[in-house]
Amino acid sequence: MKFRRTTLLLALSTALVALTGSPASAAPILSSGFENPQLTVEFRSYSTGQQFDGWTVTSGAVDLTTDWQDAEGRQSLxxxxxxxxxxxxxxxxxxxxxxxxxxxxxxNSEGPPAVKSGRATVNGQEVDTFTFDVTGKSNANMGWVYRTFYFTNLLNGSAVLEFAGTSAQAWGAVIDDVHVESCLLILCPASASQVNRIS
Known part of the structure; x- marks a missing residue:
């Protein structure tokens, strides 16, 4: 009986790995480092309705830039x-x-405030808010950190991922190296309480 249970568990584990690639990795859906178009100037502004690198500006304006040390590649946002x-x-x-x-x-450490802020939404539902303190940072030493959040789309066959700046001044939060990966709920993440359920 122990052998049969072990065999069954092994078979289930093998099936799950086949569906997800591996327990430790996920299937890539989106990968963006804001590398297109390749800038020949220090920065380029995009305003509401304009598009670049697969993204659409949905409000206000953003700057695609080569001004500073990037998390990856040569451009960030x-x-x-x-x-x-x-x-x-x-x-x-x-x-x-x-x-x-x-x-x-x-x-962006070139102007106030010291603490930059922003948020991420999926289908209009807030899934992450973030801040970054630029005290002691510079264009040559940006102090990049990585953030992660999870969501499950319960009703729709597509998801709209949005990043927004919420700092009042012109010098805002900067993002780079965006990745979206898929995985089965029982394998990713470790705790279901980490998952934002989007309806």
């Missing part, structure tokens, strides 16, 4: 141009699937 801005991108989702979103976060 300041979520505040002359005013707070927001960008969004749509991708397909499946039922009973959890999505892991990771992104690099820093801040």
């Amino acid at each position: 300041d979520l505040n141009s002359s005013s707070p801005g927001a960008i969004a991108r749509t991708f397909p989702t499946q039922l009973l699937t959890t999505y892991k979103v990771t992104f690099a976060l820093a801040g």
Whole structure:
């Protein structure tokens, strides 16, 4: 009996690995380092309705820039141009699937306030709020950190991921190296309480 139970558990584990790639990894859905278009100037502003690298500016304005040390590649995105801005991108989702979103976060240290802020939403529902203190940081030493959040899309066949700057001044939170991966709920994440359920 012990042998049969072990065999059954092994078979279930093998099936789950086959569905998800491996317990420790997930299938990539989206990967964006804001590398397109490749800038020949220090920065370029995009305002509401304009598009770049698969993203659409949904409010205000943002700056695509080469001004500073990036988390990856040579370009990153300041979520505040002359005013707070927001960008969004749509991708397909499946039922009973959890999505892991990771992104690099820093801040524009060239002006106030010291603490930059922003938020992330999925289908209009807030899933993450973030702040970054630029005290002691510089263009050569941005102090990038990575953030992660999870969501399960319960009703829709697609998800709209949006990042928005919430700092009042022109120097905002900066993001880079955005990744979205999918995985089964029982494997990703470790705790169901970490998952935002989107209806």
